[in-house]
Amino acid sequence: MSPEPRRRPAPSAVLAPRPAESEARPAEPAPEARPARPLEKKPFLLDFFPLETPDQTRLHRFYERLREGRVSTTRCLRDGELHWPPRTACPRCRSEELEWVDLPETGHVYAFSAVLAGAPLGMETEVPFAVGLVDLDGVPLRVFGRIEGRPWNSLRVGEPVRFESYDIGDGRMFYRFRTTG
Numbered sequence: 763m764s765p766e767p768r769r770r771p772a773p774s775a776v777l778a779p780r781p782a783e784s785e786a787r788p789a790e791p792a793p794e795a796r797p798a799r800p801l802e803k804k805p806f807l808l809d810f811f812p813l814e815t816p817d818q819t820r821l822h823r824f825y826e827r828l829r830e831g832r833v834s835t836t837r838c839l840r841d842g843e844l845h846w847p848p849r850t851a852c853p854r855c856r857s858e859e860l861e862w863v864d865l866p867e868t869g870h871v872y873a874f875s876a877v878l879a880g881a882p883l884g885m886e887t888e889v890p891f892a893v894g895l896v897d898l899d900g901v902p903l904r905v906f907g908r909i910e911g912r913p914w915n916s917l918r919v920g921e922p923v924r925f926e927s928y929d930i931g932d933g934r935m936f937y938r939f940r941t942t943g
């Protein structure tokens with residue numbers, strides 16, 4: 763028995779605007795017949811967060827410190843270069859002799875944007891949210907991250923923020939910023 767030919771949509775079906783749901787899927791009940799469902803929390807489609815344990819990453823100390831509420835990074839013992847993100851070797855001198863240092867927890871928003879639509883599965887309930895670059899106080903580092911607290915449409919460049927560590931829900935830790943003004 764020969765396999766069924768692969769079905770391909772006609773080009774017109776690809777290019778044409780999507781028809782109303784009742785036309786496209788006659789087998790499904792009409793939207794009004796379905797029970798009303800609140801916007802539910804769905805599983806994440808993608809995994810944005812890194813692996814964190816010592817057998818998975820040489821940067822595990824960063825995550826261990828996040829669990830203690832500390833934000834840290836690496837500094838080169840040879841030339842003093844402060845890195846962000848944390849490194850396993852110094853990008854300036856290539857030395858692997860690095861030390862872990864705590865970073866200032868406060869900073870100011872350098873620039874930001876907002877995610878208003880198109881969030882991946884699992885993040886729909888979080889839209890809209892702000893992301894941005896934060897200049898940390900007292901060190902020459904500009905750090906990217908999510909910005910919580912003040913809504914995106916009243917956020918301002920220069921806004922004071924504070925580092926915050928949090929459990930992403932499966933035991934792994936990550937960081938974000940929260941407005942303090």
Ligand SMILES: [Zn+2]
Pocket residue numbers: 838839840841842843852853854855856857
């Ligand atoms: Zn170095």
